[in-house]
Amino acid sequence: MENFITGYAGAEFQQRKVLRSVLGQEGYDLFFDRFLDVFFAEEDADYLVSLGINSVRIPFNYRHFEDDGRPFELKEEGFRRLDQAIDACSSRGIYSILDLHALPGHQNQHWHSDNPTHWASFWTHKHFQDRVVHLWEALADRYKDNPWVAGYNPINEPADAVGDVIGPFYRRLESAIRAVDRKHILFLDGNRYSTQFDQLGDPLPNTVYTAHDYALPGFVDGGPYPGESRGKYVDRSVIEKTFLDRTQYMRQTGTPIWVGEFGPVYTGDPERDEQRIRLLEDQLEIYREHEASWALWTYKDIGLQGVVSVPAEAPYMKQIASVLEKKKRLGVDSWGSTDAGVRDILGPIEALVEREFPDFQPYPWGQKRWIHGLVRHVLLAEAMVGDFGRSFEGLEPAAASSLAESFRFDTCDKSLPLARALRADTRAMTS
Structure with missing residues (x-):
């Protein structure tokens, strides 16, 4: 889970911890069991088929398979849940790409790797790396003969700040997986959140390199399209140049191009959202x-x-x-809110750091976004974890389980403009 997807503040493990405390073990188990049953089921796969989709990248957290207190002891329940998603896809003729989205020690500096800090300790601790190799050996053994698993995406959006570990680790991981499974494709993300490939060396066999291609006008603070976003004029030519820059490695090496993530966020304003659909198209x-x-x-x-x-x-x-309102007001939701409500706090900090440390440009995105990461998405997000828990206080276990039904396909809204754009593209690709 990511916090904008289901509404909690901070990192996934913080949400789980506070809900276990508030709901008790029975209520916690009933809620998350039902949530995982309905979040992606056969009805969801049917809908994707209707849009012409033939593959799904399935993101999952290492915590489904392993507890930090008992490393290297893998849990069957995690594999069962992954089987459930793969089977929902394969029964409808959809291939699965398995995406380890959150790694022990955290492979990048942000909340979406279930990281409550701004440090990616995965790259500096061999223990964490050993656990990931061990998990992928088990995953490869589990799915080596499954023809509906297209391949393995071992690390989502890695961010090795020094850049000298990611290449050797990919080679170690490839050797370990190939000792078990020589058939399935590897989908390897570039460094710096899947945008940088010069540190990976020569391409590995049977491997696809994947770029993530988020565009400035599609961010929550993006401007009009075409138009100015974050001080830069962006039109179709800029979007194409960015894509070509990010995929230069693939074109130079002759390897396939796969954009593992992209897509704008939507604001609720019809005019702005129409521009964002145009960006997507x-x-x-x-x-x-x-x-x-x-x-x-x-x-x-x-x-x-x-x-x-x-x-x-x-x-x-x-x-x-009330949690969603507070997250928006305080700018806690990195992906879905801006800093407009906390400029009185951030402005003086930004000015101080710029004045006293003008050469300080921390990895991966520089000074200003580093400050926002610490203040909005660590300090305030962690403080809000209790707010999320309190919103569930007093719920009986059965009532907690019934809340998860809100994620069932037949109760959800469908974005018709987005569906039309996807369906038009998949038809164009197959015509």
Whole structure:
């Protein structure tokens, strides 16, 4: 899970910890068991088939398979849950790409790797690396004979700040997987959140290198399209140049191009959202022209980016309404809110750091976004974890389970403009 997808503050493990405390073990188990049953089921796969989708990138957290207190002891329940998603896809003729989205020690500096800090300790601790190799050996053994698993995406958005570990680790991981499974494709993300490939060396056999291609006008603070976003004028030509820059490695090495993530967020303003659909359509057209395949991020959420979303009047949304309002007001949601409500705090900090440390440009995105990461998405997000828990206080276990029903396909809204754009593209690709 990511916090904009289901509405919690901070990192996934913080949400789980506070809900176990508030709901008790029985209520916690009933809620998450039902949530995982309905979040992606056969009805969801049917809908993707209707849009012409033939593959799904399935993101999962290492915590489904292993507890930090008992490393290297893998849990069958994690494999069972992954089987459930793969089977829902394969029964409808859809291939699965397995995406380890959150790694022990955290492979990048942000919340979406279930990281409560701004340090990616995975790259400096061999223990974490050993656990990931061990998990992928088990995953490869599990799925080596499954023809509906297209391949393995071992690390989502790695961010090795020094850049000298990622290449050797990929080679170690490839050797370990190939000792078990020589058939399935590896989908390897570039460094710096899947945008940088010069540190990876020569391409490995039977491997696809994947770029993530988020465009400035598609961010929550993006401007008009075409128009100015974050001080830069962006039109279709800029979108194409960015794509070509990010995929230069693939074109130089002759390896396939796969955009593992892309897609704008939507604001609720009809005019702005129409521009964002136009941005999406331009990206899809560029991918067709350059024979690039893609996976849209994301399929289902609570109304920001998904093809399918939980409606505002759903019981779950009403339960966490005050949390969502506070997250927006304080700018805690990195993907779905801006800093407009906390400029009085951030402005003086930004000015101080710029004045006292003008040469300080921390990895991966520089000074200003580093400050925002620490203040909005670590300090304030962690402080809000308790707010999320309190919104569930007093719920009986059965009532907690019923809240998860809000994520069932037949209760969700479908973004018709987004569906039309995807369906038009998949038809164009197969015609």
